[in-house]
Amino acid sequence: xxxxxxxxxxxxxxxxxxxxxxxxxxxxxxxxxxxxxxxxxxxxxxxxxxxxxxxxxxxxxxxxxxxxxxxxxxxxxxxxxxxxxxxxxxxxxxxxxxxxxxxxxxxxxxxxxxxxxxxxxxxxxxxxxxxxxxxxxxxxxxxxxxxxxxxxxxxxxxxxxxxxxxxxxxxxxxxxxxx
Numbered sequence: 576x577x578x579x580x581x582x583x584x585x586x587x588x589x590x591x592x593x594x595x596x597x598x599x600x601x602x603x604x605x606x607x608x609x610x611x612x613x614x615x616x617x618x619x620x621x622x623x624x625x626x627x628x629x630x631x632x633x634x635x636x637x638x639x640x641x642x643x644x645x646x647x648x649x650x651x652x653x654x655x656x657x658x659x660x661x662x663x664x665x666x667x668x669x670x671x672x673x674x675x676x677x678x679x680x681x682x683x684x685x686x687x688x689x690x691x692x693x694x695x696x697x698x699x700x701x702x703x704x705x706x707x708x709x710x711x712x713x714x715x716x717x718x719x720x721x722x723x724x725x726x727x728x729x730x731x732x733x734x735x736x737x738x739x740x741x742x743x744x745x746x747x748x749x750x751x752x753x754x
Contacts, residue, residue: 582631585621586640590651597621603661605650609642612649638739653699653737661696664735664743669724673700673742675752676711679718690720690747697735697743700724721753 576584589612594601597615601607609628616623628649632640642649675690675698690698700722701707711717727747728734735743 578627579631579634582621582623582627583635583639585616585623586628586631586649587651589616590640590649592657594657601650601657604663606643606648607650609647609649641738652739653697653741653743664737666733667736669700669728669734669736669742669744670702671723671725673702673722673724674704674707675700675720675722675747676707676709676717677720678711678715680715682718685720685752686749689749689752690722692745697745698747700742700744700747702740702742718754722747723751723753727751 589597589599590601590605590607594607597619599607599612599615609625613623613625613628629642632642632649639652640649641652677685692698699710701710704719707719708717711719724734724742727744732744732747737743
C-alpha cells in the first residue's frame with residue numbers, strides 16, 4: 576500500500592470514526608486542528624507532515640477531506656459515525672433520480688426497510704451510476720438502487736450535498752426505491 580493510500584485510510588479513520596484513537600478533538604462541524612493532528616499522528620506512530628497531508632487532500636479522487644480557508648483545520652467531507660460531529664450542510668434540491676450502490680446480499684433487507692443511515696448520520700447517494708457501482712463493489716457483487724429523489728423531495732424529505740458532491744438524506748423508505 577502506498578504512503579498516500581495508507582495516510583488517506585488513517586485520516587478517514589480518525590476524522591470520520593475514531594478521533595479518540597489518537598486523542599484528537601473534533602468540533603461539532605468535524606474540524607480538527609492540523610498541527611494537533613500531525614503531532615498526535617506522529618506520536619501514535621504514523622509519520623505525517625503538512626506536505627503529505629496536503630498531497631492526500633489534493634489528490635484524493637473522491638475529495639474526502641477539506642482544509643479550511645485559513646489552512647489551519649481539516650475535516651472529512653462526510654461519512655462521520657461519531658456522535659459529536661454533525662456537519663451543518665445546506666439544504667439543496669436533488670436531481671430527479673439518484674443512485675445507491677450496495678452489495679447483492681443486502682438487497683432483500685433494503686427492499687423491506689429502505690435505506691437507513693446505520694452507523695452514519697446520513698444515507699449516501701450519487702448522481703452517477705458508475706459511482707454507485709464502485710461503492711457497491713466495495714462490499715461484494717454490486718447492486719444499484721434507483722432513488723426517486725424528486726418524489727421524496729416533493730413529499731418533504733430533505734437532501735443535502737457534501738463538498739465532494741455526495742448527496743445525503745436521513746433515510747430512503749422502500750417505496751422510493753427501484754432496481
